[in-house]
Amino acid sequence: xxxxxxxxxxxxxxxxxxxxxxxxxxxxxxxxxxxxxxxxxxxxxxxxxxxxxxxxxxxxxxxxxxxxxxxxxxxxxxxxxxxxxxxxxxxxxxxxxxxxxxxxxxxxxxxxxxxxxxxxxxxxxxxxxxxxxxxxxxxxxxxxxxxx
Amino acid sequence: xxxxxxxxxxxxxxxxxxxxxxxxxxxxxxxxxxxxxxxxxxxxxxxxxxxxxxxxxxxxxxxxxxxxxxxxxxxxxxxxxxxxxxxxxxxxxxxxxxxxxxxxxxxxxxxxxxxxxxxxxxxxxxxxxxxxxxxxxxxxxxxxxxxx
Numbered sequence: 001x002x003x004x005x006x007x008x009x010x011x012x013x014x015x016x017x018x019x020x021x022x023x024x025x026x027x028x029x030x031x032x033x034x035x036x037x038x039x040x041x042x043x044x045x046x047x048x049x050x051x052x053x054x055x056x057x058x059x060x061x062x063x064x065x066x067x068x069x070x071x072x073x074x075x076x077x078x079x080x081x082x083x084x085x086x087x088x089x090x091x092x093x094x095x096x097x098x099x100x101x102x103x104x105x106x107x108x109x110x111x112x113x114x115x116x117x118x119x120x121x122x123x124x125x126x127x128x129x130x131x132x133x134x135x136x137x138x139x140x141x142x143x144x145x146x147x148x
Numbered sequence: 149x150x151x152x153x154x155x156x157x158x159x160x161x162x163x164x165x166x167x168x169x170x171x172x173x174x175x176x177x178x179x180x181x182x183x184x185x186x187x188x189x190x191x192x193x194x195x196x197x198x199x200x201x202x203x204x205x206x207x208x209x210x211x212x213x214x215x216x217x218x219x220x221x222x223x224x225x226x227x228x229x230x231x232x233x234x235x236x237x238x239x240x241x242x243x244x245x246x247x248x249x250x251x252x253x254x255x256x257x258x259x260x261x262x263x264x265x266x267x268x269x270x271x272x273x274x275x276x277x278x279x280x281x282x283x284x285x286x287x288x289x290x291x292x293x294x295x296x
């Protein structure tokens with residue numbers, strides 16, 4: 001989570017919403033570290049965890065991330081949670097809960113739906129306060145008219 | 149939809165699940181045409197419509213596809229439907245309904261959820277039989293052990 005938080009801070013410095021993600025392989029090796037790139041990549045789907053899953057799968061040469069762990073500083077949105085099902089991610093560890101935009105413990109609760117084809121293990125709230133503080137600081141800065 | 153169906157046929161020829169998508173700009177100009185690339189790109193998120201939205205947004209230089217139309221041969225899954233919210237897509241036209249994997253008229257019904265930040269106009273069932281026949285033929289071929 002320390003590396004995911006560092007990636008979130010780097011995203012904020014680029015003017016992106018500060019979310020960071022890491023994908024760990026079955027042996028705990030780091031396969032990918034990514035921050036949010038929505039604005040710089042002109043890609044509304046360029047959320048940190050989706051980018052990290054794509055990078056990790058590319059490195060493994062397989063569209064599946066079985067037995068891999070995704071660590072992300074914010075509760076995944078429904079898009080990213082549904083992508084985790086497609087990638088067959090083994091475990092998801094996230095930081096801050098997201099009552100408005102989250103899709104794991106909030107909203108459609110993607111993994112808990114009947115017919116969900118794959119349910120990763122989920123651990124939420126890890127270093128939650130640091131993740132949330134980064135986001136709060138970023139949005140406070142935006143409201144005050146200064147970048148990240 | 150004819151171009152989306154052609155992209156789906158090309159995907160099948162590559163051994164991919166035959167789904168194709170087109171993004172049209174506000175003036176009806178074609179911004180992107182993509183088929184499913186999950187296997188060839190080793191990317192479980194490489195669904196036709198998500199790839200097409202990313203390509204179109206990159207061409208426009210903006211993470212938003214306001215007033216754009218996504219035409220896709222199959223009902224979008226929850227990942228792609230949620231991505232359409234992030235991209236602020238204006239209209240979605242799809243072919244076959246997908247009772248098991250769909251996220252628009254089935255499953256979490258992403259656009260109808262309370263708190264959904266953006267609701268595209270949706271038209272489903274356009275050239276539905278052709279889209280469904282492509283998918284049926286592909287999966288029948290898989291069961292019989294021949295590619296696409």
